[in-house]
Amino acid sequence: MNRRDLIKQLSLGAVGLSISPQLHALYQSLSIQDFSKRDFGDRFKWGVATASYQIEGAWNIDGKGESIWDRFSHKKGKIHNNENGDIACDFYHRYRDDIELVRQINMQVFRFSLSWSRIFPQGSGSINQKGLDFYHRVIDTCLEKGIEPWITLYHWDLPQALEDKGGWANRDIIGYFADYADTVSKQYGDKVKNWMVFNEPMAFTGLGYLAGTHAPGKKDIGLFKKAVHHTVICQADGGRILRSNVPDGQIGTTFSLSSIHPKTQQKKHVEAALRMDALFNRLFIEPCLGLGYPKDTFPYLKTMDKIMKPGDEERMKFDFDFHGIQNYFRIVSKFSLFPPIMWANQVKPQKLITDKAELTDMGWEVYPEGIYEVIAKVAAYSGIKKIIITENGTAFPDHIENGRVHDEQRITFFKKYLQQVLRAKNEGMPVDGYFVWSLMDNFEWAEGYKPRFGLIHVDYTTQQRSIKDSGYWFRNL
Numbered sequence: 165m166n167r168r169d170l171i172k173q174l175s176l177g178a179v180g181l182s183i184s185p186q187l188h189a190l191y192q193s194l195s196i197q198d199f200s201k202r203d204f205g206d207r208f209k210w211g212v213a214t215a216s217y218q219i220e221g222a223w224n225i226d227g228k229g230e231s232i233w234d235r236f237s238h239k240k241g242k243i244h245n246n247e248n249g250d251i252a253c254d255f256y257h258r259y260r261d262d263i264e265l266v267r268q269i270n271m272q273v274f275r276f277s278l279s280w281s282r283i284f285p286q287g288s289g290s291i292n293q294k295g296l297d298f299y300h301r302v303i304d305t306c307l308e309k310g311i312e313p314w315i316t317l318y319h320w321d322l323p324q325a326l327e328d329k330g331g332w333a334n335r336d337i338i339g340y341f342a343d344y345a346d347t348v349s350k351q352y353g354d355k356v357k358n359w360m361v362f363n364e365p366m367a368f369t370g371l372g373y374l375a376g377t378h379a380p381g382k383k384d385i386g387l388f389k390k391a392v393h394h395t396v397i398c399q400a401d402g403g404r405i406l407r408s409n410v411p412d413g414q415i416g417t418t419f420s421l422s423s424i425h426p427k428t429q430q431k432k433h434v435e436a437a438l439r440m441d442a443l444f445n446r447l448f449i450e451p452c453l454g455l456g457y458p459k460d461t462f463p464y465l466k467t468m469d470k471i472m473k474p475g476d477e478e479r480m481k482f483d484f485d486f487h488g489i490q491n492y493f494r495i496v497s498k499f500s501l502f503p504p505i506m507w508a509n510q511v512k513p514q515k516l517i518t519d520k521a522e523l524t525d526m527g528w529e530v531y532p533e534g535i536y537e538v539i540a541k542v543a544a545y546s547g548i549k550k551i552i553i554t555e556n557g558t559a560f561p562d563h564i565e566n567g568r569v570h571d572e573q574r575i576t577f578f579k580k581y582l583q584q585v586l587r588a589k590n591e592g593m594p595v596d597g598y599f600v601w602s603l604m605d606n607f608e609w610a611e612g613y614k615p616r617f618g619l620i621h622v623d624y625t626t627q628q629r630s631i632k633d634s635g636y637w638f639r640n641l
Contacts, residue, residue, distance in 0.1 A: 198579075198583075199582070199583065199586055200641055201641050203586060204585075204586060204589060204598075205589075207596065208589075208596055208597060208598070209272055209273050209312075209552065209596060209597030209598070209599075210270075210271055210272050210273065210597070210598060210599075210638075211271050211272055211273025211274065211275055211312075211314065211597065211598075211599040211600070212266055212269075212271050212273070212274060212275065212599060212600050212601075212602065212603035212619065213275040213276075213554060213555050213599045213600065213601050213602055213603070214255070214274075214275065214276045214277070214602055214603050214604075214606070215276070215277045215316070215319040215320070215321075215363065215606075216276070216277045216278060216279040216282070216319060216321055217231065217233045217249050217252070217279065217319070217320065217321040217607070218249065218252060218253075218602075218606040218607045218608070218609075219252050219253040219255040219262075219603075219604070219606045219607075220249075220252060220253075220254075220255045220256045220279060220282075221249065221250060221251040221252040221253065221254045221255065221256050221257075222254070222256035222257065223249065223250045224250075225256075226282075226292075226294040226295070226298070227282075227285060227292040227293075227294050227295060228279065228281055228282040228285060228292065228295060229281035229282075229284070229285025229286055229287070229292075229323055229324070229325060230281060230323070230324040230325075231279065231280070231281045231321040231322060231323060231324055231379075232320075232321065232322045232323075232324050232327045232331070232372075232379035232380045233249060233320065233321045233379045233609075234248075234249075234250075234281075234321075234324065235324050235327075235379065235380070236378070236379035236380060236381055237249060237250075237379075239381075242381065242610065243609075243610055243611075243612050244610065244611050244612035244613075244614055245612050245613075245614075247607070247612035247613055248607075249607040251624075252606060252607045253604060253605075253606050253607075253622055253627070254627050256298065258627065259301065259302050259305060260305050261629070262603070262604065262620075262629070263302070263305045263306055263309055263311065264309065265603070265604070265620055265629060265631065265635075266306075266309070266311050266603060267309045267310065267311060268631065268635075268639070269619060269620075269631060269635040269636070269638050269639045270638065270639040270640075270641075271311070271600075271638065272311065272312055273311065273312045273313075273314050273358075273597070273599060274306050274311050274312070274313055274314070274603070275314040275315075275316065275360075275554065275599050276302065276313070276314075276315065276316070277315070277316035277317070277318065277319035277321075277363065278299055278315060278316070278317060278318075278348055279295070279321055280318065280321065280322065280323050280344055281321065281322075281323040281324070281325075282295035282298065283295040283296055283299075283344070283347070283348065284323060284344060284347075285323070285325075286323065286325040287322075287323035287325045287326035287340055287344075288326070288340045288343055288344075291347065296351055299348075299351075299352065300351075300352070303352060303355050303356060304355075307355065312357075312358065313355070313356050313358075314356070314358040314359070314360065315348075315352065315356050315358070315359050315360070316359075316360040316361075316362070316363050316418070317344070317345055317348065317359070317360065317361050317362070317402060317406075318341075318361070318362050318363065319363040320363065320367075320368045320372075320378070320379070320609075321379075322379075322380075326340055327380050331373075331380060331391070332368075332369060332372075332373065332390070332391035332394050332395055333373060333387040333388075333390040333391045333394070334390075334394075335390075335394055337394050337398065338394055338397055338398055338401065341398045341401070341402065342398075342401055342402075342405060345361075345401075345402045345405045345406065346405050346409065349405060349406050349409040349410055350409050353406075353409050353410035353413065356410075356413075357410065357412060357413045357414060358413065358414045358416075359406045359410060359413055359414070359415050359416070360416050360417050360418050360488055360554065361398070361399050361402035361403055361406070361415075361416075361417040362395070362398075362399055362402070362417050362418065363418050363490075363554075364418060364419065364420040364490060365392075365395045365396075365399065365417075365419070365448045366419070366420060366443075366444060366447060366448055367420055368395075369388060369391040369392050369395055370388065370443075372391070373387045373388040373391045374387075374388035377610050378609060378610060385505070389467065389468060389471055390471055392447065392448075392468070393468060393471045393472065393476070395448070396448060396451045396452070396480050397476060397479055397480060399417055399448065399451075399452060399480075399482070400451075400452055400479060400480050400481055400482035401479070402417075403415050403417065403452075403482035403483075403484055404482060413485075414485045414486060415484060415485050415486075416484050416485055416486035416487060416488055416550075416552065416554075417452075417484060417487070417488060418487075418488030418489070418490055418554045418555070419445075419448055419449050419487065419488065419489060419490065420444075420490045420491070420492070420555075421444075421445050421489055421490070421491055421538040421541070421542070422444060422445065422491065422492075422493060422494055422495045422534065422538065423491075423494040423495070423531070423533070423534035423537040423538055423541075424437050424440050424441045424444070424445065424494070424495045424496075424497055425437065425494060425495070425496050425497070426496075426497055426498075427496055427497065427498040427511055430499075432499035433497065433498050433499055435461075435499070436497045436498060436499045436500070436507060436508035436509075437497040437508070438461035438462070439461060439462045439506055439507065439508050440495060440497045440506070440508050440510075441458075441461065442458040442460075442461045442462035442465065443462060443506065444495070445538075445541070446458040447465075449487065449542070449545070451480040451481070452480060452481060452482050452484065453481070453545055453546070453547055454481045454547075456477060456480075464505050464506075483547065484549075485549055485550060486549060486550040486551065486552050486596070487542055487548060487550070487551055487552075488551075488552050488553075488554030488555075489535075489538055489539060489542060489551055489552070489553055489554065490553070490554055490555035490556065490601070491534060491535045491538050491553070491555075491556055492526075492528055492555075492556070492557075492558075493513070493528035493529055493531065493534070494529060494531040494534040494537075495510050496510065496511040496516060497509070497510060497511070498510075498511055513527060513528060513529040514527070516529055517529060524558045524559050524560060524615075525559040525560055525561065525614070525615045525616070526559050526611070526615055528558075530558070530577060530580070532577075532580035532581045532583065532584045533584060535553070535556060535581050535584045535585060535588075536584035536585070536587055536588050539551060539553075539585070539588040539593055539595055540588065540593060543588070543593040543594060543595075548594065549594065550594050550596050551593065551594055551595045551596065552595070552596060552597035552598075552599070553585060553595065553597060553598040553599060554597075554599050555599060555600075555601040555602075556581055556598065556599075556600065556601060557574075557577075557578075557600050557601035557602060557617045558573075558574055558577045558617065559608070559615035559616055559617050560573040560574050560577070560616075561573075561616075562616055562621055562632060564621070564630075567630070568630075568633070569621040569630050569631070569632040569633065570632070570633050571632045571633055571634050572633065574632070574633075574634045575633060575634050575637050578600070578634065578637070578638075582598065585598055600619060600638070601617055602617045602618050602619075603618060603619060603620060604618035604619070604620035604621075604622050604629065605617065605618035605620065605621060605622040606618065606622070618632070619631070619632055619634050619635035619638060620632065620635060
């Protein structure tokens with residue numbers, strides 16, 4: 165049995181409740197010998213990612229305004245077990261200890277988002293100084309501990325006051341977002357040199373305005389198209405504002421991308437895959453690259469022309485310094501009469517595999533080659549300077565034994581996915597960083613607190629933090 169086969173056998177054996185300390189140490193040793201952080205190069209960035217609503221808590225103190233997720237999660241039946249982010253991980257009060265944990269697991273970068281409604285309680289107008297001061301403290305703590313702060317301007321928690329005016333479906337959002345981006349980049353730009361405009365715009369527009377499963381919970385294709393277009397403009401405008409205010413900074417934005425495969429090579433399934441690719445992968449990245457909306461494989465997008473105003477096509481363009489890729493699963497598509505317009509649907513992951521261990525707690529298929537495929541897809545575009553994996557991670561059960569948190573499946577997941585990232589890098593693709601989702605267990609949107617993605621275990625009753633085996637694995641990688 166060679167070393168790689170032994171690692172595979174150890175991975176299969178790790179699905180149980182626990183393994184012996186000796187076997188666990190051997191597994192880690194062999195994993196590290198297989199590759200290490202050094203193999204990715206000295207300039208490669210290693211980090212962890214979080215989001216304001218998912219970790220901060222303190223939803224209505226120190227002058228913070230209501231966000232759409234505050235409103236949405238307080239409605240009965242919207243969130244698993246009717247949970248909410250009122251307290252979450254209480255990062256607002258525990259940020260110093262949590263940032264120390266970033267240092268302890270040997271990560272260089274702490275990616276976090278700003279709560280728009282903590283800074284502008286009404287979305288615009290008067291500024292909440294206590295909100296500004298909080299993020300100064302977070303940034304200063306990072307710098308004191310030798311950790312690079314990377315800021316995401318918007319990670320889904322729109323001020324409710326702006327949603328009351330139409331939210332992302334109201335073209336006025338372009339001006340509100342510009343004022344917000346200008347304020348915070350001037351406030352923090354002397355200390356923070358890495359910025360991202362949006363987190364996964366397809367998710368917050370699609371789930372929020374079309375599917376209705378995320379805040380603000382609307383189901384209207386007309387509102388969705390307007391939200392998409394206004395977000396695309398804000399994506400580029402935000403980039404221009406950040407570059408003007410932080411001229412020595414690195415300016416990017418992030419996209420959730422999935423490898424999309426047709427069920428078979430039948431024409432109807434292939435065309436369904438192309439339509440899904442246009443909607444889920446190409447819709448937001450191609451406009452900023454100057455390619456416009458992907459109408460070639462999804463002709464319905466020609467209806468976006470009715471929303472556009474003169475000059476919008478040029479305004480949608482921006483030359484980002486880096487593009488963030490976030491990958492969690494692949495999609496196997498098939499032709500379907502539902503939903504109409506798309507005429508495509510996803511083959512359920514449960515039908516693709518027989519080993520339940522290869523499904524995460526989110527019901528997602530573990531498909532490591534998918535991260536390589538989306539890196540290659542983005543790298544093939546003209547004008548891509550740099551790619552950062554701004555999120556990748558998984559939810560699996562944690563097994564607590566004698567005060568230690570064992571998560572062998574998560575370690576195996578990272579091992580497989582990082583091998584594919586290294587493959588892409590070794591083939592010359594410009595991938596220069598990898599951020600784990602997430603630093604710690606947190607509020608997972610509509611799924612509540614059940615799925616655990618963290619390298620740090622959080623006891624939500626006591627707020628006690630415990631580094632999982634995966635956190636130690638990264639520390640020693």
